[in-house]
Amino acid sequence: MIDISSVFFLIILFTINIYLYRKVHSYVFFLSIFLFIFKILLILIDDQFKIIPYVWDSLQFEELSMIIYERLRVGNFNLSDINSSGTVFYYSLFSAFLYLPFSPSFLIPRFFNVFISSIFTLNLYKVSILLLNRKKSIFLYFLFSFLPSYFIFSIVFMRDTIVNFIFISILLNFLYLIKNGSRFAIFNVFFFTIISYFLREFNPLLIFTIFMIYGFIMILIKKNVIKKIIAFLILGLFVFIIFNYSNQSLNFVSNYMISQLNYRASGGALYLFNIIETPIDLLVNFPSLFINFLYYPSFNQINNVFSFIVFFETLIYRISSVLFILFFFERISKLRKISKLFDVFNTKAFYFMIIMFFVTSSVSSLITANGGTAFRQRMFMIYLIPIISLFFMNKSKIRFHFL
Numbered sequence: 019m020i021d022i023s024s025v026f027f028l029i030i031l032f033t034i035n036i037y038l039y040r041k042v043h044s045y046v047f048f049l050s051i052f053l054f055i056f057k058i059l060l061i062l063i064d065d066q067f068k069i070i071p072y073v074w075d076s077l078q079f080e081e082l083s084m085i086i087y088e089r090l091r092v093g094n095f096n097l098s099d100i101n102s103s104g105t106v107f108y109y110s111l112f113s114a115f116l117y118l119p120f121s122p123s124f125l126i127p128r129f130f131n132v133f134i135s136s137i138f139t140l141n142l143y144k145v146s147i148l149l150l151n152r153k154k155s156i157f158l159y160f161l162f163s164f165l166p167s168y169f170i171f172s173i174v175f176m177r178d179t180i181v182n183f184i185f186i187s188i189l190l191n192f193l194y195l196i197k198n199g200s201r202f203a204i205f206n207v208f209f210f211t212i213i214s215y216f217l218r219e220f221n222p223l224l225i226f227t228i229f230m231i232y233g234f235i236m237i238l239i240k241k242n243v244i245k246k247i248i249a250f251l252i253l254g255l256f257v258f259i260i261f262n263y264s265n266q267s268l269n270f271v272s273n274y275m276i277s278q279l280n281y282r283a284s285g286g287a288l289y290l291f292n293i294i295e296t297p298i299d300l301l302v303n304f305p306s307l308f309i310n311f312l313y314y315p316s317f318n319q320i321n322n323v324f325s326f327i328v329f330f331e332t333l334i335y336r337i338s339s340v341l342f343i344l345f346f347f348e349r350i351s352k353l354r355k356i357s358k359l360f361d362v363f364n365t366k367a368f369y370f371m372i373i374m375f376f377v378t379s380s381v382s383s384l385i386t387a388n389g390g391t392a393f394r395q396r397m398f399m400i401y402l403i404p405i406i407s408l409f410f411m412n413k414s415k416i417r418f419h420f421l
Contacts, residue, residue: 019065019066020062020065020123020125021121021123023120023121023123024120024121024123024125024126024129026120027116027120027121027126027129028058028129031129031130031132031133032054034133035050035051035054035133035136035137036051038137038140039051039136039140042140042143043152043156045156046140046143046156046159049159049160049163050136050139050140053136053163054132054133054136057132057135057169057172057173058129058132060173061125061128061129061132061173062125064173065124065125070170070173070174075106075176076174076175076176078102078106078110079106079109079110079113079127079175079176079177080124080175082100082102082106082107082110083110083111083113083114083117083127084114084122085100085110086100086110086111086114087114087117087118087122090114090115090118091118091122097111105177105216105217105218105219108216108217109177109180109216109217112216113126113127113175116130124175127175128173128174128175131171131172131173131174131175131176131179131180132172132173134172134179134180134183135168135171135172135179135182135183137183138168138179138182138183138186139159139162139163139168141183141186141187141190142158142159142162142186142401143155143156143158143159144190145186145189145190145193145405146158146159146405146408148190148193148197148367149193149364149367149405149409150405150408150409154408154411158401158404158405158408161334161404162401165331165334166327166328166330166331167328167331167393167394167396167397168182168397171394171397177217178394178397178398180217181214181217181218181221181397181398182397182398184210184213184214184217184221184398185214185374185378185398185399186398186401187206187210188206188207188210188211188225189370189371189374191203191204191206191207191210192207192370193367193370195207196363196366196367196370197363211225211226220381224377224378224381227377228370228373228374228377228378231373231377232369232370232373235369235373236366236369239369300384304380304383304384307383307384307386307387308379308380308383310383310392311379311382311383311386311392311395311396312332312335312339312379312383312392312396312400313332313335313336314328314332314389314392315328315329315332315389316329317329319389325389328389328393334404335400335403335404338403338404338407339403339407341407341410341411342403342406342407342410345407345410345411346410364409367409368406368409371402371405371406371409372406374399374402375399375402375403375406378398378399379396379399379400382395382396382399
């Protein structure tokens with residue numbers, strides 16, 4: 019049952035949401051208000067009647083956040099004896115801090131997720147505005163406001179919505195950086211990279227890898243031969259350090275991936291049927307894992323309402339992927355180089371989005387073995403497929419009248 023403190027918290031979030039949307043297109047503004055109110059109503063209904071049948075990992079966040087809150091409430095800040103994995107603990111700790119000024123209600127983190135999901139779609143709209151026209155940007159805003167994965171996880175007590183927000187914020191601020199040279203954008207990228215650690219330990223390494231590959235490619239496409247040689251020397255040194263001094267770290271990463279795959283192979287909607295024991299097994303199974311991660315389930319794998327909903331969502335990604343391939347080869351076959359197709363800003367943006375998509379999806383596919391986990395894990399990068407497809411449509415002869 020909602021109390022006065024929760025209502026006050028909700029009013030604060032709603033007011034901030036309206037303020038952040040004040041300069042967008044009227045369609046987007048009014049849809050944001052409608053979605054915010056609609057999601058809050060769904061949360062309140064679910065709180066009374068439990069209409070969401072499967073709550074994933076939210077129960078452990080509820081239990082742990084309440085344990086932490088009870089200690090903080092009485093001034094006990096010694097939390098070292100709490101037995102929990104790092105990222106579960108940090109998100110539960112954050113939720114407990116939200117309880118302190120308001121109320122120890124599980125509605126509070128869910129209200130906060132509604133707010134964060136609204137800012138996620140706002141940032142997605144801003145990214146689209148930088149790269150596409152307004153009509154395409156509004157289309158993407160509508161699409162990702164109602165896609166099942168983004169909608170469902172925005173109203174449950176889980177951290178996935180915040181992860182989505184962090185990655186889209188990194189992308190948006192990087193685009194501001196290469197477009198305007200904003201120093202504030204550099205700070206934001208650094209800030210969100212640090213915050214990402216407290217949600218998933220490997221996120222900073224993932225983000226660092228994206229920027230390292232991007233920087234290397236940017237040097238390679240330059241005509242300056244000296245810079246290309248320097249880039250290869252730096253890459254060679256980096257590879258040498260990894261393979262000669264970081265074997266323990268590499269073993270740790272591969273062991274983590276193997277343990278995650280085998281753990282999640284015990285879940286429902288399984289698509290990994292091979293036993294993974296070594297890094298070689300990871301490489302052999304990677305193509306299958308990658309495709310299933312992005313596009314599971316296929317039509318013949320639908321066996322309930324939930325899998326049908328997921329199939330409908332992946333259908334959008336399948337169509338976007340086909341369009342991207344068509345647009346890409348239509349233009350590149352004639353122009354040969356991306357830099358001849360776009361200006362400097364759009365060329366840099368394209369390379370960064372492609373690298374961000376393939377790095378994040380490749381790594382995520384190597385720790386995911388079932389459809390339920392893939393449904394969650396692909397949210398923080400899958401929106402890049404439609405964006406890149408529409409990005410190429412701007413230069414294509416293929417047109418859709420409503421876009």
